[in-house]
Amino acid sequence: MEAVKCLSGGASLEANAESVLRAITPSLDPTRHKGQAGKIAVVGGCREYTGAPYFAAISALKIGADLSHVFCTEGAATVIKSYSPELIVHPILEESYNISGVNDEGKRDISKKILSEFDKWMERFDCLVVGPGLGRDPFLLECVSQIMTRARQSNVPIVVDGDGLFLVTNSIELVSGYRLAVLTPNVIEYKRLVQKVLGCDVNDQNTHGELLSLSKQIGGVTILRKGKSDLISDGEKVQSVSIYGSPRRCGGQGDILSGSVAVFLSWARQCNLAAERESTISRTNPTVLGCIAGSALLRKAAALAFEHKKRSTLTTDIIEHLGQSLEAISPVS
Amino acid sequence: MEAVKCLSGGASLEANAESVLRAITPSLDPTRHKGQAGKIAVVGGCREYTGAPYFAAISALKIGADLSHVFCTEGAATVIKSYSPELIVHPILEESYNISGVNDEGKRDISKKILSEFDKWMERFDCLVVGPGLGRDPFLLECVSQIMTRARQSNVPIVVDGDGLFLVTNSIELVSGYRLAVLTPNVIEYKRLVQKVLGCDVNDQNTHGELLSLSKQIGGVTILRKGKSDLISDGEKVQSVSIYGSPRRCGGQGDILSGSVAVFLSWARQCNLAAERESTISRTNPTVLGCIAGSALLRKAAALAFEHKKRSTLTTDIIEHLGQSLEAISPVS
Structure with a gap:
């Protein structure tokens, strides 16, 4: 029923993204100390990919987070560190090709060490981003599953993108029922998710209803379906965000989004929305507010x-415009 | 006969490069998704060379491709990744010096793994560029021969430059008869090619006729002979492109060209040239259109x-002007 109502009232669903950005962006008070504006960690970066985790992590800083960490493989770490001295990069993950001579017990030890x-x-982080440049190595993904489980036990929010979605689509229990x-x-990842969770193909005649069902089916996990309009x-x-962005579809924009959503949802969870008591913003799930803000800012910057x-x-050019775009909407003073 | 006619009518052969660029450059439609503007792969990058594959791959992105990959050796990969987070770099190639202790069977296994x-x-790519910074290691070149054979079986176009031309000149069957x-x-590589394929020295009195014969002899492979004027x-x-470029002959400009030709020929193959039905453009081989566009853009940017x-x-300075040069000829809106 809700789905049908949403579908018919498309226009009214457009989020007031600028108000959301203004409501959740914390004021910059000189008495605050390092870390209070956000401590983000990206889990990703392997033999093949180093750009994606860098984009996610640096975007978080450029928006205003205080600290941004990356957890990746040793080879990826050297490269990611070289992209920017601003990031804290932990070379702790392992891939199968690197431990091919190790027996099962040895692998369990490696896995245990990674976890420890x-x-x-972990408890220092306001949000994890799992997936940018993660790759699909089975051993690595198994370790990342355990990392996600730990984060969940500690109530650390998790944004899942890229190969993290590959992992989660095949092991939906990792996020099922986790409201954080x-x-x-994107279009293709959404299709796989619908097939796996709802057991059917994507129905373009019932976009909103389907998204509602999908989210409900996974127990209220927030889904940001990227497309011409982003649906959340x-x-x-x-809710949708349709602010005009850019027609360029170069790889990496999704990584900006995941890093941004991580910061904004952390802010939305922490901020005092008392001033917004009468508005719909204060009644909206902070993870949804984070998605609206991240989507809108990426579009503006693009x-x-x-x-x-x-x-x-x-x-890289889009990242350079994140700060200016946020300042235009929510100036520091 | 044709050759003589061409030679005598030199001026009329100048390609209308700006029209070609405008005809093949796709419009930027917000409904398109990642990958549709081109997915390019460069095969190159070894112990000695890392700049060349980077130049080719980043040029493809700066022109407007969505994704640009590099396949190279492990040592080269770390460096190429660090040049730019925008590239996807696969550290899969091997050189003899690194596997000197391995017996023939072991080498076959390594080769098989590289191929797999x-x-x-491979099937994701719209075009391969083979050669920038490839080096001349026999084991590596043998693997690259097999990569080219696979690409050909899958009808993926291949642009061959640098040490790829060394490989192909000695194994002309790799491209012979492959219209893609x-x-x-360049002048020296052309000389070797003529000697090997036509069995004679370059004849400066019959430049056009010789180029025609060379291309015919290799079964209709497109040849872009770089020089004061580029001949295609x-x-x-x-056809020739004589737009004034730059008198600087710093290394690396050929790599920009190979990456650019890869993007433009992919666009020329995909675009709907219906609007050009009455013009010569629609009757021209897309690989030739790609060469004309690539040559013209490099000259403008230089x-x-x-x-x-x-x-x-x-x-690097020339690469920074690719976008502006393309925009001046074929504006986005």
Whole structure:
């Protein structure tokens, strides 16, 4: 019923993204100390991918987080560290090709060590981003499953993107029922998720209803379905963000989004929405607010970057416009 | 006969490069998704060379491709990744010096593994660039021969430059008769190719006729002969691009060209040239259109870079002007 109502009232669902951004962005008070504006960790970076975790982690800082960590393999760590001295990069993950001579017991020891290294840090984080440049190595994904389980036990929110969605689609119990999880699928990842969870193909005639059902079926996990308009639901209602972005589809924009959502949902959880008591914002799930804010800011920054660079626009150019875009909406003073 | 006619009518052969660029450059439609503007892969990067594959791969992105991969050796991969987080770099190739203790069977296993790693990706690519910074290690070149054979079986176009031309000149059967192959020799590489394929020395009195014969002899492979004017032929006719570029001859410009040709020929193959039905453009081989566009854009960008940097102009400076040059000819809206 809800689904049908949503579908018919499409226009009214457009989130007031700028109000959300203004409501959740914390004021910059000189008495605050390091870490209070957000401590984010990205789990990703393997033999093949180093750009994606870097994009997610640096985006978090450029929006205003205080500390941004990356947990990746040793080879990826050297490269990611070289991209920027601003990040804290932990070379703790392992891939099968690197431990091919190790027996099962040895592998269990390695896995245990990875977990204990991660455990030292986890409770400090306001949000994890799992997936950018994670790859699909079975051993690595098994360790990441355990990392997700630990984060969940400690109530650390988790944003899942990229190969993290591959992992979660095949092991939906990792996030099922966890209201602090956000999934950010693109068209193809969404299709796989619908097939796996709802057991049917994507129905373009019932976009909103389907998204509601999907989110409900996973127990209220927030889903940000990326597309021409981004659609966001936690199973209660569907909101959309349609601000004009850029027509460039270069790889890496999804990584900006996951890093941004991580920061904004942390802010939304921490901020005092008392001033918004009468508005719908204060009654909205913080993970949904984080998604609305992340989606809107990426679109604004992409539009600005495209204005300057046109077809040459790359993800790095968009990241350079995140700060200016946020300042335009929610100025520091 | 054709050759003589071409030679005598030199001026009329100048390609209308700007029209070609406008005809093949796809519109940027917000409904398109990641990958549709091009997925390119560069095979190159070894113990000695890392700049060349980077230049080719990043040029593809700066022109407007969505995804750009590099397949190289492990040592080269770390460096190429660190040049830019925008590239996806696969550390899969091996060189003899690194496997000197391995017996023949072991080498066959390594070779098989390289092929199977490459196979996972190949069908996703719109075009391969083989050669920038490839080096001349026999084991590595043998693997690359097999990669080229696979690409050919899957009808993936191949642009061959640098050490890829060394490989192909000695094993012309790799491209012979493959109409989706493009060779981009400079003066010296062209000389070797003529000697090997036509069994004679370069004849400067019959430049066009010789190029036609060479292309025909290799079965209609498109050849872009770089020089003061770039000459392009697929064995049917010869077209030239003489737009003024830059007098700087710093290394790396050929890599920009190979990456650019890869993007443009992919676009030319995909685009709907219906609007050009009455023009010669729609009747021209897409690989030739790709060469014309690539040659023209490089020259435009080199001229712009030289205007700013004069004698200091480097390949990186030219790459920074690719977007602006394309925008001047084929604006996004």
